[in-house]
Amino acid sequence: MSTYAIDAHELTRRFGQFTAVDAITFHVEQGEVFGFLGANGAGKTTAMRMLIGLLVPTSGSATVAGYDISTQAEQVRRRIGYMSQRFSLYEDLTVQENITLYGGIYGVSDRDITTRTGGILARIGLEHAGNELVREIPLGWKQQLAFCVALLHRPGVVFLDEPTGGVDPITRRRFWELIYETAAQGTSVLVTTHYLDEAEYCNRISIMVDGAIAAMGVPSAVRNQFGAATLDDVFLRLTRPGAGV
Amino acid sequence: MSLEPAVDAQGLVRRFGDDAALDNVSLQVQPGELYGVIGPDGSGKTTLFRVLVTLLLPDEGSARVLGRDVVNDLWDLRARVGYMPGRFSLYPDLSVAENLGFFASLFNTTVAAARETIAPIWVQLEQFSARRAGALSGGMKQKLALCCALVHRPEILILDEPTTGVDAVSRREFWGLLRRLRDEGLPIVVSTPYMDEAGLCDRVSLMQDGKLLVTDRPAEIERRYPLPLFAVRGDNVLGLLGALRRFPHAASVWPFGESLHYTDARTDSEPGMIARELSQYVESAGFREASIQPIAAGIEDAFMWYMSQGQAA
Amino acid sequence: MKAFLGFVRKETLHLLRDRQTLAILLLLPLIQVLIFGFAVRTDVRKIPIAVVDPTPDIATLELRDRLAASERFHVVGVASSSQNLETQFRAGSIRQALVLPSEVERRLGRGDSLLIQLLTDGSDPNTGGIMQGYATAVIHRWYGDAAPAQDGLRIEPTSRLRYNPTLESSHLFVPGLVAFVLTIMSAMMTAISITREKETGTMEMLLVSPIRPAAIVVGKVIPYIVLGFSGVILVLIAARVVFQVPLRGSLTLLLAECGLYIITALALGIVISTKAPTQRTAMIFALAGLMMPTMLLSGFIFPLDSLPGWLQAISFMVPARWFLVVVRGIMIKGAGLATLWQETLVLLGMTAFFLLVGSRKLAIRLS
Numbered sequence: 033m034s035t036y037a038i039d040a041h042e043l044t045r046r047f048g049q050f051t052a053v054d055a056i057t058f059h060v061e062q063g064e065v066f067g068f069l070g071a072n073g074a075g076k077t078t079a080m081r082m083l084i085g086l087l088v089p090t091s092g093s094a095t096v097a098g099y100d101i102s103t104q105a106e107q108v109r110r111r112i113g114y115m116s117q118r119f120s121l122y123e124d125l126t127v128q129e130n131i132t133l134y135g136g137i138y139g140v141s142d143r144d145i146t147t148r149t150g151g152i153l154a155r156i157g158l159e160h161a162g163n164e165l166v167r168e169i170p171l172g173w174k175q176q177l178a179f180c181v182a183l184l185h186r187p188g189v190v191f192l193d194e195p196t197g198g199v200d201p202i203t204r205r206r207f208w209e210l211i212y213e214t215a216a217q218g219t220s221v222l223v224t225t226h227y228l229d230e231a232e233y234c235n236r237i238s239i240m241v242d243g244a245i246a247a248m249g250v251p252s253a254v255r256n257q258f259g260a261a262t263l264d265d266v267f268l269r270l271t272r273p274g275a276g277v
Numbered sequence: 278m279s280l281e282p283a284v285d286a287q288g289l290v291r292r293f294g295d296d297a298a299l300d301n302v303s304l305q306v307q308p309g310e311l312y313g314v315i316g317p318d319g320s321g322k323t324t325l326f327r328v329l330v331t332l333l334l335p336d337e338g339s340a341r342v343l344g345r346d347v348v349n350d351l352w353d354l355r356a357r358v359g360y361m362p363g364r365f366s367l368y369p370d371l372s373v374a375e376n377l378g379f380f381a382s383l384f385n386t387t388v389a390a391a392r393e394t395i396a397p398i399w400v401q402l403e404q405f406s407a408r409r410a411g412a413l414s415g416g417m418k419q420k421l422a423l424c425c426a427l428v429h430r431p432e433i434l435i436l437d438e439p440t441t442g443v444d445a446v447s448r449r450e451f452w453g454l455l456r457r458l459r460d461e462g463l464p465i466v467v468s469t470p471y472m473d474e475a476g477l478c479d480r481v482s483l484m485q486d487g488k489l490l491v492t493d494r495p496a497e498i499e500r501r502y503p504l505p506l507f508a509v510r511g512d513n514v515l516g517l518l519g520a521l522r523r524f525p526h527a528a529s530v531w532p533f534g535e536s537l538h539y540t541d542a543r544t545d546s547e548p549g550m551i552a553r554e555l556s557q558y559v560e561s562a563g564f565r566e567a568s569i570q571p572i573a574a575g576i577e578d579a580f581m582w583y584m585s586q587g588q589a590a
Numbered sequence: 591m592k593a594f595l596g597f598v599r600k601e602t603l604h605l606l607r608d609r610q611t612l613a614i615l616l617l618l619p620l621i622q623v624l625i626f627g628f629a630v631r632t633d634v635r636k637i638p639i640a641v642v643d644p645t646p647d648i649a650t651l652e653l654r655d656r657l658a659a660s661e662r663f664h665v666v667g668v669a670s671s672s673q674n675l676e677t678q679f680r681a682g683s684i685r686q687a688l689v690l691p692s693e694v695e696r697r698l699g700r701g702d703s704l705l706i707q708l709l710t711d712g713s714d715p716n717t718g719g720i721m722q723g724y725a726t727a728v729i730h731r732w733y734g735d736a737a738p739a740q741d742g743l744r745i746e747p748t749s750r751l752r753y754n755p756t757l758e759s760s761h762l763f764v765p766g767l768v769a770f771v772l773t774i775m776s777a778m779m780t781a782i783s784i785t786r787e788k789e790t791g792t793m794e795m796l797l798v799s800p801i802r803p804a805a806i807v808v809g810k811v812i813p814y815i816v817l818g819f820s821g822v823i824l825v826l827i828a829a830r831v832v833f834q835v836p837l838r839g840s841l842t843l844l845l846a847e848c849g850l851y852i853i854t855a856l857a858l859g860i861v862i863s864t865k866a867p868t869q870r871t872a873m874i875f876a877l878a879g880l881m882m883p884t885m886l887l888s889g890f891i892f893p894l895d896s897l898p899g900w901l902q903a904i905s906f907m908v909p910a911r912w913f914l915v916v917v918r919g920i921m922i923k924g925a926g927l928a929t930l931w932q933e934t935l936v937l938l939g940m941t942a943f944f945l946l947v948g949s950r951k952l953a954i955r956l957s
Contacts, residue, residue: 071444072415171318198441198470200317200485201577202584205531212515212532226444229473232534251535264445264473271446330798332956351954356800364791370607371600382596383799425795 037220067234172203316484359431369411384429416447502574597809766890780859838924
């Protein structure tokens with residue numbers, strides 16, 4: 033059993049003739065914040081779907097939270113949290129109802145749901161909003177709430193799909209502080225984003241190009257490796273080799 | 278070139294129920310200017326733009342675009358404005374060429390007549406001209422939308438979040454196109470939630486909660502940051518963050534990528550002195566490896582400073 | 591004009607690209623004709639009937655022959671007593687039974703009264719009534735021929751159904767179907783296609799262009815007018831070929847009235863689209879507000895006379911009710927405008943009203 037939170041080896045997925053993910057190998061440590069970057073269509077989403085047990089790899093293997101994604105997809109799904117900006121909470125349910133619903137789906141006992149709900153709401157300053165409809169609360173809070181809900185069953189790894197698009201810079205930083213706190217408690221966080229300045233917040237990043245990992249490491253090291261001032265420039269060089277910076 | 282501003286809005290207010298989406302917004306865009314409205318989702322950018330393109334009536338205030346009133350000169354103005362709404366608003370079941378042809382016909386013109394105007398974008402789109410718009414990549418969709426907004430050779434472009442959801446490379450290319458159009462003399466008003474795009478505009482307004490916090494050239498906004506700012510780096514970001522926030526002179530401390538941005542509340546101290554003092558403090562708090570450097574503020578620092586001023590007031 | 595033509599072209603492309611919807615819209619009328627023609631028809635054929643004839647003689651054999659010769663009856667069995675009828679009714683093996691007294695011929699000869707019992711399965715009252723009518727007619731005709739004329743004059747009322755002498759229900763359902771098809775194609779599809787532009791945000795692009803809302807709407811409905819006419823023609827052809835439904839009146843007048851009704855329905859679709867923010871709501875509005883009344887309150891499925899007074903009052907507001915009178919008049923009675931001008935006028939008035947409401951509500955801005 034791997035000691036890494038995520039340990040992927042030569043993970044590959046083809047759709048017909050098209051290779052969406054091409055033999056990627058990487059790992060994420062316990063308590064690490066790992067940025068998973070790439071242009072639209074570079075293969076990030078396909079790779080993540082394999083890691084959360086929604087897609088079976090064509091070849092290669094990976095373990096997530098110690099379980100094999102091909103043979104133990106069920107156990108994998110029980111031990112991960114998932115949050116996407118596009119869909120996470122039911123807008124027409126209250127904050128409390130959303131928490132209870134997700135707790136139920138992930139098999140958290142009623143008693144644990146009750147005790148953890150108070151903690152979640154206090155943590156993000158929503159103590160008085162438990163009975164408000166999710167659609168009534170501001171976007172920034174929604175995102176933080178969605179993140180906490182994804183952590184309700186205390187998963188070992190949490191996947192964040194484009195988590196902080198469109199929020200103001202202060203709210204965005206509050207969100208990152210929340211991510212750091214979570215990581216400090218030992219939960220690994222994998223973030224996909226095409227906000228490249230967001231990537232700077234991660235402990236390590238990988239940049240996918242055409243299904244393969246083209247660069248990986250600590251953000252500053254990746255920048256230095258390409259002699260670039262920003263990750264934006266690194267990205268541009270990797271995806272449009274002909275274009276000047 | 279006329280001296281009249283391309284956009285002249287005075288005291289715009291627009292309410293939805295009890296919420297004021299626009300709260301006394303005034304702005305002027307000069308001819309040939311690339312003007313950015315930077316703000317998060319829900320700050321009122323879309324409402325402002327809809328008022329400017331005659332789609333929404335303001336409750337109070339007035340606005341003239343190209344010298345024409347947005348309420349009274351509706352039809353005259355609609356023929357002259359190129360607009361890109363925030364959402365992808367083309368027909369996914371029509372091909373690239375069909376979409377373009379349709380929007381040309383809406384304005385009683387032809388694609389051929391606009392060939393020169395759209396040439397820089399069409400070069401990149403041409404190879405996909407038979408493809409359905411719905412099957413384009415995010416970046417290509419935005420370029421097609423820009424093409425459709427330009428096809429009647431408008432006298433001003435008003436673009437609502439054209440780069441949202443588009444990857445970094447496509448965003449950069451898109452801004453390259455905008456600057457090129459600006460260089461040809463077309464005034465452009467563009468909104469974006471991405472702070473890093475502010476530097477690509479001639480002037481920007483920072484927008485939050487229906488108000489414009491500040492309007493100026495981006496470099497000027499950065500220069501006007503009123504307090505000493507430092508970048509602090511260390512291994513334990515979370516621990517460092519807590520320690521710095523407890524420092525008595527801290528005005529604000531925020532994570533900023535790999536480092537932390539610390540703003541000191543004192544205006545009368547030398548930055549070097551503050552840095553030394555800070556360095557001693559974090560060391561005594563147990564963070565030996567931390568490095569502290571005075572830095573110049575960026576747009577994002579400025580935005581957060583103006584935001585916190587607004588909340589304090 | 592260029593803008594308008596461009597718009598019509600674009601709408602046509604939408605329609606042609608969405609192959610599934612187009613196929614459904616074109617097949618729907620045909621399938622409806624076949625379903626209504628074969629399955630839901632209200633006239634009855636081959637009614638399983640039992641005859642109880644205790645003493646068969648020439649007169650009763652004559653009656654049995656007449657029943658057997660009719661397409662409407664299938665004589666299942668002849669018994670001498672009515673013992674087993676109840677079981678047969680329950681099992682469904684017979685739906686009617688004719689119980690004759692004994693010595694029929696002798697009684698007829700003597701001029702005695704003749705007590706004939708006709709039992710009919712009334713579990714479906716409509717069909718029951720029709721079966722009873724058929725059987726009674728056969729018995730009456732037989733009695734008239736078999737009983738010798740008496741001293742006094744016998745007054746025999748003879749009734750004849752005009753226009754649809756054989757009570758073919760397919761003649762009645764076709765006009766209703768035409769109304770139904772036009773309502774779906776014109777009203778629902780217009781409402782959906784306008785709200786789709788609102789939902790996907792393309793309406794925003796249309797509104798900021800110099801094209802006027804009226805041109806948007808007219809451009810949008812033109813392909814649906816064409817589609818609606820195709821639907822009507824398909825229904826008429828299918829009805830003619832498969833069920834020999836006649837067209838006694840003028841085809842030109844019929845098509846003109848259909849054209850009027852298409853515009854009525856389109857106007858209704860526009861009114862719906864000004865109220866509904868999404869395609870889903872538009873669909874529900876169209877289903878509940880238009881299709882149900884078109885089916886139920888127009889005389890298509892239920893005769894209007896059988897509705898309670900307040901429902902009849904509501905039915906006056908349903909355009910399909912008036913259209914149905916017109917179509918039935920033209921197709922079945924061969925009526926012309928001279929008799930149908932009132933209904934036509936009502937439809938014209940309704941159309942003008944809906945167009946007015948629809949165009950007043952068309953926004954030139956967002957809200």
